[in-house]
Amino acid sequence: MIQQFYPQVPHNFRYELNKDMHLAAAHFIPDSKAGQCQHMHGHTYFINITIGGDQLDELGFLINFKRIKEIVHKRYDHSVLNDHPEYKDVYPTTERVAEQIWTAIQKELSTLVHQPKCLQVVVRETPTSYVVYRPKPEDIA
Template sequence: MIGKYHLIKNFWIACAHQVYGAGKCERVHGHNYKVTFCIEGTQLDEQHMLIDYRVIKEAIINKYDHHLLNEFPEFNPELGGVSPTTERVAEIFFVEIDRLCKEKSNHPTVSWIEVQETEEATVRFERMVT
C-alpha cells in the first residue's frame, strides 16, 4: 500500500443536558449537535471500506439521540461519570468510535472528532500521538 485513507463523516444528533456550576446551563436544555469524525487506515475491509460509517452513526444515535445525557452513567458524576460538557461529549463519543474501530480486522483508527454545540462553539478531541 502506498497511501493512507481518511474517512471524514458528519451527522446530527439532538440531545439535552444539564451542566452543573455553569450558570444558566445548569437548567436542562438541548442542542442539535453536529458530530464530525475522521477515521484513518491503510487497509480496507472485505467491503472495501475502512469502516461502514453507518455503524458508528447508528451506535451513537441509537443510544443518545433525543435523550438527556445526564441520565447515562458515563455522563453522571454521581455514578462515576463526567459532566456532559461539550468537551466530555466529544471525548465519550470518541471512545465509542474507537471501540467500534478496534472490533475491525483491518484496524482503522479514529484520529479526531468534533462536536459542534452551537454556531459559535465546537470542540475537537484528538488521539494523542506518542
C-alpha cells in the same frame, strides 16, 4: 445539512473517512459556575468523526458509514445526556461528549481486523461554538 469544513488532523494514513451527523439532546451542568447551563436545555449537535487507516475490509470500507451512525446517533439522539452511564461521575460538557464519542468509535474500530483509527471528533454545540477532541498517539496505537 450545510457543508462544514473542520480542522484537519495531520496523519500518514492512506485513507481518511469523515462522517457528519446531527442529533438533538438535552443536558445540564449542575453547578452555579456553569451559569445558564446549570439548567436543563437542549442543542442540535453537529458531529464530525474522522477515521484513518491503511487497509480496507473485505467490502472495501474502513468502516461502514451506517455503523458509525448507529454507534453515536442511536445512543444519544433525543436523550438527556446526564442520564447516560458515562456521565455518572462527570458533567456532559461538549468536551466530554466529544471524548465519549471517540471512546465508543475507537472501541468498535479496535475489533476490526484491519485496525482503522479514530483520529478526531468534532462536536458543534451551537453555530459559533465547537470542540475538537484528538487522542494522544498512545491512545490509538
